[in-house]
Amino acid sequence: MSRAAVVRGLGAVVPPDAVTNAMLAERMDTSDEWIRTRTGIGQRHVVAPGVATSDLAVDAGSRALKAADVDHVDLVVVATTTPDHPCPATAPSVAARLGLGHVPAYDLAAVCTGFVYALASGAGAVASGLAKSVLVIGAETYSSILDPTDRTTSVIFGDGAGAVVLGAGEHDEPGALLEFDLGSDGTLADVIMIPGGGSRQRSGGVPADPADVYFRMDGKRVFRAAVQRMAGSARVVLDRAGWRVDDVDRFVGHQANVRILRAVAEELGLAPDRLVVNLDKVGNTSAASIPLALADAAQRDELSSGDRVVLSAFGGGVTWGACALVWPDIAVF
Incomplete structure (x- = not known):
């Protein structure tokens, strides 16, 4: 039987700046009641000028590595719709900034399903023996791709990143x-x-x-x-x-x-x-x-x-x- 990929640690981060519904209502035709009724959202966080997706990914990845009590993994997968650049991928930069050396690293684009797809990709790498440990990150700066005048999207999306470390383990252990x-x-x-x-x-x-x-x-x-x-x-x-x-x-x-x-x-x-x-x-x-x-x-x-x-x-x-x-x-x- 192949090895199982097991969740060993979890890290998450959102930018410090929060945008409330009331703040949005000051610049567009909307209200706190309208947004909450249709979406359930009360606020969202947005990055400061100059902050990119990789910055959030590095922060979340660092937290996940600390949570798992490891300083190295064999593979990095970054799920994102908002990469730092159309080319190259963001993941190699994230891996380098985390001090992970020359490990394989790649982006995965499946929009809001990206983290589940990335988990499956990481689990496959562990099961096949390609990697004993994988850092899986979901990171987004949606504020960089939203029309600030469009209330159908600007009221919904926010920025943030979350990451898990997967390790090789048994299928019957918690976290598999x-x-x-x-x-x-x-x-x-x-x-x-x-x-x-x-x-x-x-x-x-x-x-x-x-x-x-x-x-x-x-x-x-x-x-x-x-x-x-x-x-x-x-x-x-x-x-x-x-x-x-x-x-x-x-x-x-x-x-x-x-x-x-x-x-x-x-x-x-x-x-x-x-x-x-x-x-x-x-x-x-x-x-x-x-x-x-x-x-x-x-x-x-x-x-x-x-x-x-x-x-x-x-x-x-x-x-x-x-x-x-x-x-x-x-x-x-």
């Missing part, structure tokens, strides 16, 4: 990543997109419209697809793990919208008190949202060693994925 389900549907690529800046636009020989450099989302279509795919993917990993819905102690869904999370719970028949929710404090942080939610729940004693946990996410591409694990007794920084 037990089951995964991943999927995509490229026919829905247009529901979450930055139209300009890529080879599709550039090869057409037409300059990008200034508005096309910003993130766009069709909220209604995303809502329907997210509920269906997050619930469906969760069912798959429950079945593969041999768990019933009632066996789940904590469901940690991508923190996109509180109505999506509640709808997923209803679709699964999961008690609402099993949901982990922290988007009210940090907003939607895309690939960083699940590790940030895990860290927040652990630090508030809402996640305990031995809890049966299901992670589930939906993002652009479109992509989706889920993972099942039993939560370990680990440090969180």
Whole structure:
């Protein structure tokens, strides 16, 4: 039997500057009530000028390494939609700044499903023997790609980073990543997109419209697809793990919208008190949202060693994925 990838440590960080709903209402046609009613978000954090995704990734990665009590890993995977540059990848820079030497490092782009995809990638590296330990980071600076005048996106997204260290272990020990389900549907690529800046636009020989450099989302279509795919993917990993819905102690869904999370719970028949929710404090942080939610729940004693946990996410591409694990007794920084 192949080795299991086991969660050994968790680190998370958000920028110090918080933007409240009231602050947004001062510069656009919105209100605290409008935002909370539709999203459940009360504030989000944004980076200061000059701070990039790699800066958050290094901070979260350093915390995860400290939590795991290690100073070296064999592989670094950074899930992000907002890399420091279109080229090269951000992960090698992160690895170098963390003092990890010449380890392999790469970015993974699956938008809000990025962290689950990156976990699966790291778990595969451990199972195959390619690596004995992996640093998996989800990091985003969405404030750099949002149209500040668009209330459909600017009120939702925030910046942050979360990371875990995976180590080789046994399948029956707490923290082992037990089951995964991943999927995509490229026919829905247009529901979450930055139209300009890529080879599709550039090869057409037409300059990008200034508005096309910003993130766009069709909220209604995303809502329907997210509920269906997050619930469906969760069912798959429950079945593969041999768990019933009632066996789940904590469901940690991508923190996109509180109505999506509640709808997923209803679709699964999961008690609402099993949901982990922290988007009210940090907003939607895309690939960083699940590790940030895990860290927040652990630090508030809402996640305990031995809890049966299901992670589930939906993002652009479109992509989706889920993972099942039993939560370990680990440090969180």
